[in-house]
Amino acid sequence: MQVGTGLAIDEVEAAMSDVHVTMFGYVGSDVEFKDGGGSADRAMFRLGSTPRRLDRPSGVWRDGETVWLTVKAWRGLAHNVAASINKGDPVVVVGKLRTSVWTGHDGEQHRRDVLEATTVGHDLGRGTTAFHRQERAVEKTDEDSTDAEMFAELEREVAEADRPRLGVA
Numbered sequence: 001m002q003v004g005t006g007l008a009i010d011e012v013e014a015a016m017s018d019v020h021v022t023m024f025g026y027v028g029s030d031v032e033f034k035d036g037g038g039s040a041d042r043a044m045f046r047l048g049s050t051p052r053r054l055d056r057p058s059g060v061w062r063d064g065e066t067v068w069l070t071v072k073a074w075r076g077l078a079h080n081v082a083a084s085i086n087k088g089d090p091v092v093v094v095g096k097l098r099t100s101v102w103t104g105h106d107g108e109q110h111r112r113d114v115l116e117a118t119t120v121g122h123d124l125g126r127g128t129t130a131f132h133r134q135e136r137a138v139e140k141t142d143e144d145s146t147d148a149e150m151f152a153e154l155e156r157e158v159a160e161a162d163r164p165r166l167g168v169a
Contacts, residue, residue, distance in 0.1 A: 019097040021096070025136050026091070027046070027089045028048040031045045042074050043073045044071065045070075047068070071095070072116050073113075092122075093120050095118045098116050100113075101115055
């Protein structure tokens with residue numbers, strides 16, 4: 001059965017069950033980039049966020065418990081994260097919260113919360129940054145023409161259209 005989105009009901013339910021998170025914090029590790037070798041490239045780093053609360057009676061700000069998550073980015077976002085993000089940078093990360101579970105060398109099961117990023121950016125409330133659009137490679141085919149050829153063809157068409165029509169009834 002299809003839903004108005006073009007997705008099957010089980011796909012919609014899976015998409016609805018994703019926990020989407022926006023996290024502000026500081027990059028707590030170097031970005032680790034791994035080439036997928038024909039598969040998807042990925043970049044990972046640790047992100048820490050420490051809430052601050054005002055202790056009203058004393059008028060002093062107090063730090064809460066730091067929340068740590070592993071951020072994982074895939075494909076093109078992974079390349080951009082590796083080229084742009086450094087340890088200590090204030091960032092904003094939007095993504096899906098996942099849990100990674102594995103058995104270690106000691107035979108014990110381990111668990112780590114992972115934020116699978118869809119968007120990563122510097123927190124401009126804490127500093128400035130410069131944006132550089134990523135150039136995408138464009139395949140040129142034999143049918144493509146150079147700009148000069150294209151402008152010459154356009155000029156010929158305009159000249160032909162402006163030429164008086166003789167002998168046309």
